Amino acid sequence: MPRANPLPSELSTRPFTVREALDAGVGPDRLRRGDLVAPFHGGRAPAAVRLGLDGRCRLALALAPPSAFVCGATAASVHGIPLPPRLAFRQDVELAVPAPGRAIRRAGVIGRVLRIEAPDLERVRRMSVTTPIRTWCDLGVLLHVPELVAAGDWLLRRGLATASELERAADRRLDRRGVVGIRTALPLLDGRAESPKESELRAILHLAGLPAPDVNVDVVDPHGRFVARVDLLFAAYREVLEYQGDHHRTDRAQWRRDRTREAELESLGYHVTEVTDDDLADPVAMVARLARRLGGAGWTGSPRSLDGIRRRRRR
Known part of the structure; x- marks a missing residue:
């Protein structure tokens, strides 16, 4: 098989969308070569480049509507919030769009529709992500109470939230799912915990x-x-x-x-x-x-x- 033509330099070290590649003059046949992988439909990445969490998130966002943001367990991993293994090692990227949008449907993406306010989002390493405080509230749907306490203690110890901030966020949370676990966990939080x-x-x-x-x-x-x-x-x-x-x-x-x-x-x-x-x-x-x-x-x-x-x- 003939040697593949080199990719444009701006695409050779990072994931990219098929549309980006076509706009840069890369032909469809080149995009099917074995030195590229397809983490998501419509996306490619050099096989020799370690994709990592941020790479997967940025590529998933590039393929999503502009209003999309990283949420849930994936947002927790972006922030470094400790998660149990069943979530920490999950490869799928959790993305949401603001209500009343339609959830993203794409292999490798867990799509959500969330009621969201501007203060609940921030930019982290060029990605739109729910804030640590909003992320902790969203984890109330995914974690049982001891795991939720562990995540909250971690935020308190690192100064990313206070107990009162988490309580206020829970009070104004429009999505009532997970609220029982959140309310149970709140009085148990202790920033002195070391693990x-x-x-x-x-x-x-x-x-x-x-x-x-x-x-x-x-x-x-x-x-x-x-x-x-x-x-x-x-x-x-x-x-x-x-x-x-x-x-x-x-x-x-x-x-x-x-x-x-x-x-x-x-x-x-x-x-x-x-x-x-x-x-x-x-x-x-x-x-x-x-x-x-x-x-x-x-x-x-x-x-x-x-x-x-x-x-x-x-x-």
């Missing part, structure tokens, strides 16, 4: 009716020497909860530090419970274990039903 999984854990504990733990507490010994900064602490019951990601298991040095840290805490009269992602995937069983532990330390309450929290599938 999404920690936020999920704290939200589950609250929804289950367990005592409210202190967040990211520095523990010192009787002489004032710093011992550890713990994720969650039930001070009255001397119970520490620590979320342990996989790196705590696979990094040998980290594992050794964790064991020493745990021994120091237990020498001061604390009990340490480690929580993993498997525990978060089965919150009913996790809460039952924690309730028994707290009950043995003097808590006289009982956990509430967690029927409203969907059990996540283990990966």
Whole structure:
């Protein structure tokens, strides 16, 4: 097969629409060559160029009506808002047009029609995207409450929103879908949370009716020497909860530090419970274990039903 003619320089390093290419003098046969891929109907990209999230979004927008904007889970990824794997790794681009328009219908695009106001949109890296605050409200349709709390905590910690701003946005939200989850999540937000999984854990504990733990507490010994900064602490019951990601298991040095840290805490009269992602995937069983532990330390309450929290599938 003859070598393909080089693309015009302005198209050789980025995705482009078929219309752009034709206007630049690229023939239809050239657009069918194997060194190009078609992420969307009507769009092309050099196969050697990594498309990435921004590239997919910009190409999808270039093929959409001028009023279109990135929304939902895709907007959350653009802003860096943490999402569960089922959404974070999704390749489809979520685009919306303002109501009363017609949803975009194109393979690789999840089309929406949203009631939107000008302050709800901003430009991010040359893309029209819902703001972090509006995006969080829209996630109320896609996330269960602990995941929504994790996303909200992330916004608060990074100064992208305040709790009152999120509450005002929820109040003026015209789309009532997801409003129950949003209203449940709002009073649980805490900008001190240092990881999404920690936020999920704290939200589950609250929804289950367990005592409210202190967040990211520095523990010192009787002489004032710093011992550890713990994720969650039930001070009255001397119970520490620590979320342990996989790196705590696979990094040998980290594992050794964790064991020493745990021994120091237990020498001061604390009990340490480690929580993993498997525990978060089965919150009913996790809460039952924690309730028994707290009950043995003097808590006289009982956990509430967690029927409203969907059990996540283990990966």
